[in-house]
Amino acid sequence: MMTQSKLALGTWQFGPDHGFWTDQALEDSKATLRFALKDTIRHIDTASSYGMGRSEQIIGSIWSSYHKREDLQIDTKFMPKAPHLVEKDVLTSLSRLKTSYVDTLYLHWPSSRISLLPILEQAAAQKESDRIKKLGLCNVSISLLEQLKPLLFSTLQVPCSLLWTRNLKPLVQYAQENQIQLAGYSPLGLGLLSGAYRTKPSDERANLYVYSEQAYPHFCRLLDALKTVSQEKKYSMAQVALLWARSQGFDTILVGARRAEQLAQSLATDHMALDSRHIKELDELSETLCSHAPKEWDNLFGHRW
Secondary structure, eight states, rough: OOOOEEEEEOOGSSOBBBBTTTTHHHHHHHHHHHHHTTTTTOOOOOTTGGGGGGHHHHHHGGGGGGGGGGOOOEEEEEEEOOGGGGHHHHHHHHHTOOOEEEEEHHHHHEOOOOOOOHHHHHHHGGGTTSEEEEEEEESHHHHHHHTTTTTHHHHHHHHEEETBBHHHHHHHHHHHHTTTTTEEEEETTTTGGGSSTTOOOOOOEEEEEEEHHHHHHHHHHHHHHHHHHHHHHTOOHHHHHHHHHHHHSEEEEEEEEEEEEHHHHHHHGGOOOOOOHHHHHHHHHHHHHHHSSSSSSSSSTTOOO
């Protein structure tokens, strides 16, 4: 009997949007999900905004062919709108996912333009009708976490990637001190840490700060280090990047994959490890790279809250 992987499958790439994953084939997405569920993945993470619901629909069309609902963890996210729209958004996600509940409902992105507390109170109220088990937050700073402390949220989802380590250690410490579960996304840097994109890709990833004049030389140094470690350990560069993420003290790492063979490579890291000297070197290179991101940026994508 196979042991369940501690990795979760992130499914942004299943629903192309905002200029990312524009050439993703539907059949590749379905094949990747089928492979995940037949192998050791039992935790699926999605969002209503991924392809305007397409990712949720793909998951809903497949999961029940492989497992009982209680044997899976299915999480989704909603965007902050008016409080009275929260229930409608949750019901829409449940319909697409073909399930009566989600394990964790996340606020996908915070916003400084609207009051979040009434919105999150409505989301938390979905527990009373058994539509959600837990409430989570994504992409939230420590200062905002402090403001939202009265809410009973249990999970925080933030980047865990060599491309973005700004404020990572304080967030990990805060989560541990406050008994908050941590889920990390983009461990492969949207595929950029695989080594396949030393030059700009032909999609929205080309606008990430790592290709700016100031950051690009440091991005190349990071790729060089990943290549050196991969040759020494006989792992792929993507596996090295994922192993670094798995060493950062998170409870769950969400790994994306556009094809089944990519996911198989990630699952192999369940039985791999990096040396402490490798982790230290990558820490330092990542910190230098991130120091060249615009100071006003809150996150890898340059969003402003």
